[in-house]
Amino acid sequence: MTAMLNVKDLRAYYGQVQALHGLNFALNEGSLTTLLGANGAGKTTTLRAICNMVRSTGAIEFEGATLSGRSTENIVRLGIAHVPQGRGTFTTMTVEENLQLGAITRKDKAGVVADIERMYDHFPVLKQRYAQQAGTLSGGEQQMLAVARALMLRPRLMLLDEPSFGLAPLIVRDLFKILGKINREEKVTILVVEQNAQLALELADQAYVIETGRIVMSGKANEIANNEDVRKSYLGY
Amino acid sequence: MAAVEDIVTEAPAVEAVPKRAMTLGTGTSLVMLGLLLVVPLFVKNFIIFQMTMLLIYGVAVLALNILTGGSGQFSLGQSAFYAVGAYTSAILMEQFNVNYALTLPIAGVICFGFGFLFGQPALRLSGVYLALATFALATAMPQLLKLGYFEKWTGGVQGLVVTKPDAPFGLPISQDMWIYYFTLVITIAIYIFSVNLLRSRSGRAFMAIRDNEIAAAAMGVDVALYKTLAFGVSAGITGIAGGLGAITVQFVAPDSYTITLAISLFLGMVVGGVGWLPGSIVGSAFIIFVPNIAEGISKGLSGAVFGVLLFLVIFLVPHGARQVAIVGQQLIGRFRKN
Amino acid sequence: MGAIYACMALAVVMIYQAIDHLNFAQGEMAMFSTFVSWQLMQWGVPYWGAFVVTLVFSFFGGIAIERLLFKPLAKAPILTNVAGFIALFAIINSVAGLIWDFTIKQYPTPFGSSPFLGSQLISTHQAGMIGVTVLLLVGLYFFFQFTRIGLAMRAAASVPESARLVGINTSWMIALGWGMAAAIGSIAGMLIAPVVFLEPNMMGGVLIYGFAAAVLGGLTSPLGAVIGGFLVGIFENLAGTYIPGVGNELKLPIALALIITVLVVKPAGLFGRPIVKRV
Numbered sequence: 001m002t003a004m005l006n007v008k009d010l011r012a013y014y015g016q017v018q019a020l021h022g023l024n025f026a027l028n029e030g031s032l033t034t035l036l037g038a039n040g041a042g043k044t045t046t047l048r049a050i051c052n053m054v055r056s057t058g059a060i061e062f063e064g065a066t067l068s069g070r071s072t073e074n075i076v077r078l079g080i081a082h083v084p085q086g087r088g089t090f091t092t093m094t095v096e097e098n099l100q101l102g103a104i105t106r107k108d109k110a111g112v113v114a115d116i117e118r119m120y121d122h123f124p125v126l127k128q129r130y131a132q133q134a135g136t137l138s139g140g141e142q143q144m145l146a147v148a149r150a151l152m153l154r155p156r157l158m159l160l161d162e163p164s165f166g167l168a169p170l171i172v173r174d175l176f177k178i179l180g181k182i183n184r185e186e187k188v189t190i191l192v193v194e195q196n197a198q199l200a201l202e203l204a205d206q207a208y209v210i211e212t213g214r215i216v217m218s219g220k221a222n223e224i225a226n227n228e229d230v231r232k233s234y235l236g237y
Numbered sequence: 238m239a240a241v242e243d244i245v246t247e248a249p250a251v252e253a254v255p256k257r258a259m260t261l262g263t264g265t266s267l268v269m270l271g272l273l274l275v276v277p278l279f280v281k282n283f284i285i286f287q288m289t290m291l292l293i294y295g296v297a298v299l300a301l302n303i304l305t306g307g308s309g310q311f312s313l314g315q316s317a318f319y320a321v322g323a324y325t326s327a328i329l330m331e332q333f334n335v336n337y338a339l340t341l342p343i344a345g346v347i348c349f350g351f352g353f354l355f356g357q358p359a360l361r362l363s364g365v366y367l368a369l370a371t372f373a374l375a376t377a378m379p380q381l382l383k384l385g386y387f388e389k390w391t392g393g394v395q396g397l398v399v400t401k402p403d404a405p406f407g408l409p410i411s412q413d414m415w416i417y418y419f420t421l422v423i424t425i426a427i428y429i430f431s432v433n434l435l436r437s438r439s440g441r442a443f444m445a446i447r448d449n450e451i452a453a454a455a456m457g458v459d460v461a462l463y464k465t466l467a468f469g470v471s472a473g474i475t476g477i478a479g480g481l482g483a484i485t486v487q488f489v490a491p492d493s494y495t496i497t498l499a500i501s502l503f504l505g506m507v508v509g510g511v512g513w514l515p516g517s518i519v520g521s522a523f524i525i526f527v528p529n530i531a532e533g534i535s536k537g538l539s540g541a542v543f544g545v546l547l548f549l550v551i552f553l554v555p556h557g558a559r560q561v562a563i564v565g566q567q568l569i570g571r572f573r574k575n
Numbered sequence: 576m577g578a579i580y581a582c583m584a585l586a587v588v589m590i591y592q593a594i595d596h597l598n599f600a601q602g603e604m605a606m607f608s609t610f611v612s613w614q615l616m617q618w619g620v621p622y623w624g625a626f627v628v629t630l631v632f633s634f635f636g637g638i639a640i641e642r643l644l645f646k647p648l649a650k651a652p653i654l655t656n657v658a659g660f661i662a663l664f665a666i667i668n669s670v671a672g673l674i675w676d677f678t679i680k681q682y683p684t685p686f687g688s689s690p691f692l693g694s695q696l697i698s699t700h701q702a703g704m705i706g707v708t709v710l711l712l713v714g715l716y717f718f719f720q721f722t723r724i725g726l727a728m729r730a731a732a733s734v735p736e737s738a739r740l741v742g743i744n745t746s747w748m749i750a751l752g753w754g755m756a757a758a759i760g761s762i763a764g765m766l767i768a769p770v771v772f773l774e775p776n777m778m779g780g781v782l783i784y785g786f787a788a789a790v791l792g793g794l795t796s797p798l799g800a801v802i803g804g805f806l807v808g809i810f811e812n813l814a815g816t817y818i819p820g821v822g823n824e825l826k827l828p829i830a831l832a833l834i835i836t837v838l839v840v841k842p843a844g845l846f847g848r849p850i851v852k853r854v
Contacts, residue, residue: 051740076742088737090730092795101730104723105742153741305654361839369790370838373831376783500661507658540669547662548644555651 004029004189005050005157010058012042012049019045020056021213027157027206032183032190034200034221036234037210043193044085046210047159051075051082062157077105081155085162087146091135095126098134098145102152112152119148122178139166147175151182158182160192164199172196176203197234201225209234269515270425277417285413286485287525292417292424293481295521298505299431299514300474306512307435308467309447310359314371315502317378318348318472320494322479324382327397327489337402337484341423344480345473352472356465375499382491396490399483420481427474431514434470443467508550510559519558523550578704579770581804582763583785584792585711588800589756591789600663601760602778602785604640607667608633608761609768609777610675613682622685626765630758637757641750649746671775682768704766708801711759715797728752784811791834807834 003026010023020042027033037043049056051072060067067075076082081102090098099119103112120127123144129137134145143163150158160179164172180203183190194200201207207224209217217224224230273292277285301315325344329335335343355374362370382391391397401412410418434440442463445453454460483489501524508523509516531542554560586601598604608629615625644663648656686703719725730738731748738745763785764778771777784807792803810833 053736053739071744072739073742073744076740082740084737084740088734088740090734090737092733093729097726100726101738101741101743104727104730149741311654358835358839362835366790366838369786369831370835372783373835376831503654504658504661507654511652511654537673538669540665540672542669544662544664544666544669547658547665551651551655551658551662552647555648555655557655 003027004031004063005191006059006061007046007050008059008061010046010049010056010060012045012054012056014045014054019054019213020049022058023210023213023215025208025215025218027189027191029189030183030187031206032180032192032204033206033208034204035191035193035208035210036197036200036224036230038233039195040212041210042213043210044161045213047082047084047161047191047193050159051080076153079153079156080159081150081153081157082159083146083150083161083163085165087139087142089134089137089142089145091133093134094131095134095137095145096130098149099126099152102149103154106152106154111154115152115154119151122151123148140168140171143167144171144175147178151188155188157189157191160190162193162195164194164196172199179203197230198225266515273421277414282411282413285411285417289413289417289420289485290482291518291521291525292420293478293485294502294505294525295518296424296427296478296481297475297502298509298520298524299428299517300471300478301502301506302509302512302514302517303431303435303443303474304467304471305506306514307440307447308443308464309450310464310467311368312371312468312471313368313496313499313503314355314374314378315471315475316494316496316499317371317374318352318475319479319482319498319502320378320382320489320491321351322348322476323483323489323494324391324397324479325476326480326483327399328391330399330484331397338419341477341480345477348476348479349469349473351476353465353469355472356468359468360461360464372496372499375496379491379495382494391491392489396488396493399487399489401487402484416485420485423477423481427477428514431474435514439463439466504547508547508557510557510562513557513559513562515562516558578701578708578804578808579763579767579781580784580788580807581801582704582708582711582766583760583781584788584800584804584807585708585715585797586756586759586763587785587789588792588794588797589715589752589759591794598756599657599660599782600667601756602782603664603667603671604633604637604757605760605764605767606775606778607671608636608757609682609764609773610671610775612761612765613680613768613773614675616683622683626685629761629765633757633761634754637753637755638750640757641753645753646746646750649749668775675775677775680773682765682773684769700769707762707766708804711762712797712801715759719797724751784808787831787834791837810834 005027007023007025010020011018012020023042023046035043035046045054048054050060050067052067052070052075053072056068058068062075062078062080065078067078090101093101096116099116100112103115106112120130125141126145126148129141134142137145143166147160147163150160163175163179167175176199179190179192182188192200192204201221201224204221207217207219207221208215209224209230217227217230273288277288280288297315297319300318301312304310304312322344325347326337326340329340329343330337359367359370402416435443442453442458445456445458446460446463450460479494486493505517505520505524507520509518509520527546528539528543531539531546534542583602583605586605587598611632612625612629615628616622620628640663645656645659648659684700684703686699719729727738727743728748728751730741731743731745732752735745738748767781768777771781785804788803788807789800790803791806792799792801794800810829
């Protein structure tokens, strides 16, 4: 397997504050990787840095193309979908319009229509609410909408920022099942940032642990899950 | 977190200004005060007049700043409150022979009531809708003042001439200089009052509403009360400025208080830095002097020159004078370290 | 008059949808465009030729203004942007006054001014204005509702960050919005000029009513803007005619007061979609 995304010496800044201190990691094509860490460790910042949404230095390569210096929208057009923290719903538009927006860069009209139907299969609740203003959806429904919207891009790589946030445990299981399915069947590489370490480690095959802007551990997900320190700090047993 | 927000999200309607950043340090304040005290002793009467106007508009901009920078409400109707204050002072002085100094608190109270009442319907409106409502108030005011019914008091289109007060206790200073110092004292009083207001419980309530109305309500802030209160306080202070303006200019007429005045005050706030009280005086200087400078550069194109100068200012310092102050402070900090 | 306001209100709503701000300089941009078309006609260009050239000029002019003046302010606070609009207003007004001076000028109408279908109420010009407004409205509705670029423009205006995350170049969407709004404004200007005559201050009153109409109808609804425009025209004339003591002077405040009353009852405007807010 070749590395699809290669991150070297990534440093990111919010104003004067440095949030990432030289991150190195790689994602293999087709993998499902999770990035774990406590609040403020730099997980969200890492995702934002990949999409050039924060000031950062270092080299990020996606399928051989270098990402630094590209605008966010151009990075997305390479096939990187980003489900942001807080979901980023287009609140004034309808659910269906939100899905159409996810596919706005695609040219195959028939494919888009089919994909919208596919999303409704994955998330039936969205179908019930397709004409509703998206801002009126509950938090969980908006999270599903955000994931569905990202999938509409037909991404090669999907970045998810705490998809479990605000969702009921049962729905989280469903969502993660769907993510696993998408990863296996559609060969979408996924990088998921999570607080819910247990679930994330069950789902993922690779894992990184990040602490105060540095990667402190990496390896196979099941190995990480069995690591003493990780179990104490993140899994709580 | 503030730094994070700067980068991550689009700028909100009014940027969150931390409480402490709304004022100046003691040292700087004293220097400013010293300058304001001493300079008039060495300049001509016309310049003293301009300095008085500088203070008066400064107060009016400050009032808008409390409303917008403090509670996040937007008003294009400040000229109406200013007009009411000016007319209150003028009518009381000329028709009822009230002492000029006494007219100011009355103007303030009347405008407070007026603003508080206007704040009631404004409660249901926000953003552009509120802008339109206040705009309507500003356009209506000159027309109302011209109405025949009130002509007995207001002097109709002609307006009223106001007598200039002499310095009291036989002080050996000119009328202009007396008015200047009189205005300065009131300005300082209002400034101190405003700073304390924003630091108080009410001030925190204003800012909570500005930053997130729903969350503020959820924390138990009486949103309706504080929003109308902000309107009232802002209108009251504007009214006092209006009264001072009437005394200084010695003349009130409907067409001095058009929407142009309201727009000027708004520009003054932006140039000074929204939510930064000391910036009000900088903004006031901008709206008093820059149109004159523009006129001086080119008579025919004065509007264009003014526009270009305004663009220059907002390009260089989109956050107004506050930005200059912050950068200055950082430089001084660095200098001290070395 | 209603048709004029409707036309202007439509332009206002357009730019509001595209950039999420009210552009106070829009009337002046329309005025400048109208002067350009007038100048072209003075040079012997036929009406429709001048019309098309002006449209194109306005479109690119709008884009240029956005790129040069407002793109650098994209990260600045909204109130700073409003100050920018005021500055732009002052500049355009003053420059137009210098080039074409402040005397009023006759402006031709392509529709003629005979009574429309023998009716005493409206002239052919007014009928033409209404026709053009309706046409524009339908066109815009389809553009925003059913085209990809229309959807992208709405997205860019409402949540710019998410719009970038689905691959929309928000910066150019805003520029495009400016261009379209300027072009629509120029149509409004060219339709209005035969009625109010051409001069640098011609848009002052019209723009205020246009804003009022847009707000009344609901800033999110182009149809609402048009209906709002007609309503404002009716309000204004009724107030002027039937309320005693209201001369021409007080017509504007009264019309505005009525609108505010409507807004207090229905804050999102008559046809606007209320926007649900969460913490």
